[in-house]
Amino acid sequence: xxxxxxxxxxxxxxxxxxxxxxxxxxxxxxxxxxxxxxxxxxxxxxxxxxxxxxxxxxxxxxxxxxxxxxxxxxxxxxxxxxxxxxxxxxxxxxxxxxxxxxxxxxxxxxxxxxxxxxxxxxxxxxxxxxxxxxxxxxxxxxxxxxxxxxxxxxxxxxxxxxxxxxxxxxxxxxxxxxxxxxxxxxxxxxxxxxxxxxxxxxxxxxxxxxxxxxxxxxxxxxxxxxxxxxxxxxxxxxxxxxxxxxxxxxxxxxxxxxxxxxxxxxxxxxxxxxxxxxxxxxxxxxxxxxxxxxxxxxxxxxxxxxxxxxxxxxxxxxxxxxxxxxxxxxxxxxxxxxxxxxxxxxxxxxxxxx
Amino acid sequence: xxxxxxxxxxxxxxxxxxxxxxxxxxxxxxxxxxxxxxxxxxxxxxxxxxxxxxxxxxxxxxxxxxxxxxxxxxxxxxxxxxxxxxxxxxxxxxxxxxxxxxxxxxxxxxxxxxxxxxxxxxxxxxxxxxxxxxxxxxxxxxxxxxxxxxxxxxxxxxxxxxxxxxxxxxxxxxxxxxxxxxxxxxxxxxxxxxxxxxxxx
Numbered sequence: 001x002x003x004x005x006x007x008x009x010x011x012x013x014x015x016x017x018x019x020x021x022x023x024x025x026x027x028x029x030x031x032x033x034x035x036x037x038x039x040x041x042x043x044x045x046x047x048x049x050x051x052x053x054x055x056x057x058x059x060x061x062x063x064x065x066x067x068x069x070x071x072x073x074x075x076x077x078x079x080x081x082x083x084x085x086x087x088x089x090x091x092x093x094x095x096x097x098x099x100x101x102x103x104x105x106x107x108x109x110x111x112x113x114x115x116x117x118x119x120x121x122x123x124x125x126x127x128x129x130x131x132x133x134x135x136x137x138x139x140x141x142x143x144x145x146x147x148x149x150x151x152x153x154x155x156x157x158x159x160x161x162x163x164x165x166x167x168x169x170x171x172x173x174x175x176x177x178x179x180x181x182x183x184x185x186x187x188x189x190x191x192x193x194x195x196x197x198x199x200x201x202x203x204x205x206x207x208x209x210x211x212x213x214x215x216x217x218x219x220x221x222x223x224x225x226x227x228x229x230x231x232x233x234x235x236x237x238x239x240x241x242x243x244x245x246x247x248x249x250x251x252x253x254x255x256x257x258x259x260x261x262x263x264x265x266x267x268x269x270x271x272x273x274x275x276x277x278x279x280x281x282x283x284x285x286x287x288x289x290x291x292x293x294x295x296x297x298x299x300x301x302x303x304x305x306x307x308x309x310x311x312x313x314x315x316x317x318x319x320x321x322x323x324x325x326x327x328x329x330x331x332x333x334x335x336x337x338x339x340x341x342x343x344x345x346x347x348x349x350x351x352x353x354x
Numbered sequence: 355x356x357x358x359x360x361x362x363x364x365x366x367x368x369x370x371x372x373x374x375x376x377x378x379x380x381x382x383x384x385x386x387x388x389x390x391x392x393x394x395x396x397x398x399x400x401x402x403x404x405x406x407x408x409x410x411x412x413x414x415x416x417x418x419x420x421x422x423x424x425x426x427x428x429x430x431x432x433x434x435x436x437x438x439x440x441x442x443x444x445x446x447x448x449x450x451x452x453x454x455x456x457x458x459x460x461x462x463x464x465x466x467x468x469x470x471x472x473x474x475x476x477x478x479x480x481x482x483x484x485x486x487x488x489x490x491x492x493x494x495x496x497x498x499x500x501x502x503x504x505x506x507x508x509x510x511x512x513x514x515x516x517x518x519x520x521x522x523x524x525x526x527x528x529x530x531x532x533x534x535x536x537x538x539x540x541x542x543x544x545x546x547x548x549x550x551x552x553x554x555x
């Protein structure tokens with residue numbers, strides 16, 4: 001029991017550091033990638049290829065003057081970014097990062113916790129995340145910040161429904177389990193879920209863009225319209241937390257998409273590959289290779305996020321609402337119905353009787 | 355009446371299905387950005403890499419010394435007169451005994467200043483100079499923090515004895531020949547009688 005607690009503590013710290021590290025270097029990669037797309041070079045002065053840039057940015061953020069406006073609601077003003085950050089990190093708790101590890105004759109999951117309602121937990125925590133933005137924007141006592149917060153919350157509500165419904169379709173076609181581990185393990189052999197849920201993936205991806213407030217859905221924080229949106233009044237590391245949490249959100253959404261639709265730590269012919277290498281179940285190498293495969297997928301998804309951001313212009317507010325309510329919601333319902341029909345009559349995974 | 359035939363009637367057609375779902379247009383746009391991923395960046399990492407510049411580039415000035423290391427400038431003021439930006443100022447000094455190795459002729463520039471903020475790097479000072487003393491080089495003027503630092507004195511302009519600056523690219527034979535044309539002879543003082551005798555240009 002004690003060993004389990006120690007192991008979980010280590011995994012917790014490791015996942016936390018992983019999320020922070022990936023988010024830090026995602027900021028660098030975002031700038032680099034944008035530069036490559038625009039025929040520039042990107043940050044190159046801090047360290048080799050600008051590798052120390054995240055440290056420099058963090059140092060800058062910490063050393064800046066921290067301003068809390070007099071007219072703001074002080075406690076809520078501090079709570080806003082904290083909540084946003086906490087929820088961003090909390091989502092990483094249910095994601096399985098690799099195959100179980102064999103330590104001292106026991107199999108330990110490479111996951112903080114495998115709760116059986118993982119998907120619902122994810123949706124719940126993600127929707128709490130918008131409270132951070134709302135509280136921060138409200139407490140700033142600034143029109144731009146409030147407008148940004150209102151936009152964020154309405155956007156989150158509009159897209160969460162389509163996202164949830166597309167997830168229901170995914171769960172139906174993936175065998176009915178809400179545990180993330182089961183969903184990923186289910187793609188161990190055979191096809192990944194993307195093959196059965198291409199439309200669902202598209203909807204989920206668009207909604208993930210909206211949920212993470214990334215372009216083209218970055219209405220809550222658009223500089224050109226709202227100065228800075230919900231973080232107009234924020235400075236120093238509080239602003240840093242907001243920006244940082246956005247990248248953690250992006251990392252986690254990429255992990256979720258890679259896990260739900262593209263098999264997570266599985267890859268084609270994985271079992272044959274492991275057998276060819278002569279590895280037994282629980283081997284460190286299997287976990288490592290699986291983790292590497294997962295991370296490659298996550299990296300590609302992060303690149304996709306950035307690629308979309310540096311290509312598309314921002315939606316207008318009415319376009320955003322039209323897309324959410326008039327296109328994605330009916331489309332996700334259609335996808336759900338289609339999935340059920342396919343599952344019952346073609347794949348026959350669900351027993352059909354009246 | 356119409357001025358041009360470029361008039362187009364605005365059409366507000368109903369969007370087709372492909373247009374309404376945005377996705378084909380988005381894919382097209384993303385392909386365009388992706389194609390830039392593989393293009394070479396035209397950026398030059400400045401302090402490490404330098405842009406190639408033409409041999410006749412007009413950059414920071416140099417005051418030349420002669421082959422013995424004496425300053426060629428005689429403080430005649432032709433460059434200051436020629437300068438359209440009035441960037442050049444100087445004061446003259448008289449060579450004393452024992453300074454023959456320092457100054458080529460009896461008169462020399464005691465101070466010589468070029469305001470690099472006023473200078474437009476036209477090269478007229480170089481053209482006006484009768485003593486082949488001032489040249490523009492392919493060096494770039496440094497960045498400074500203070501305005502005063504842009505006023506270059508003799509300490510920055512005169513070339514160091516052990517670190518001569520090569521101006522052969524600018525002082526080509528063609529240039530030298532041009533300067534030897536009788537009517538335009540730089541080395542002679544203005545003489546109205548001589549102008550009529552010389553080769554007309």
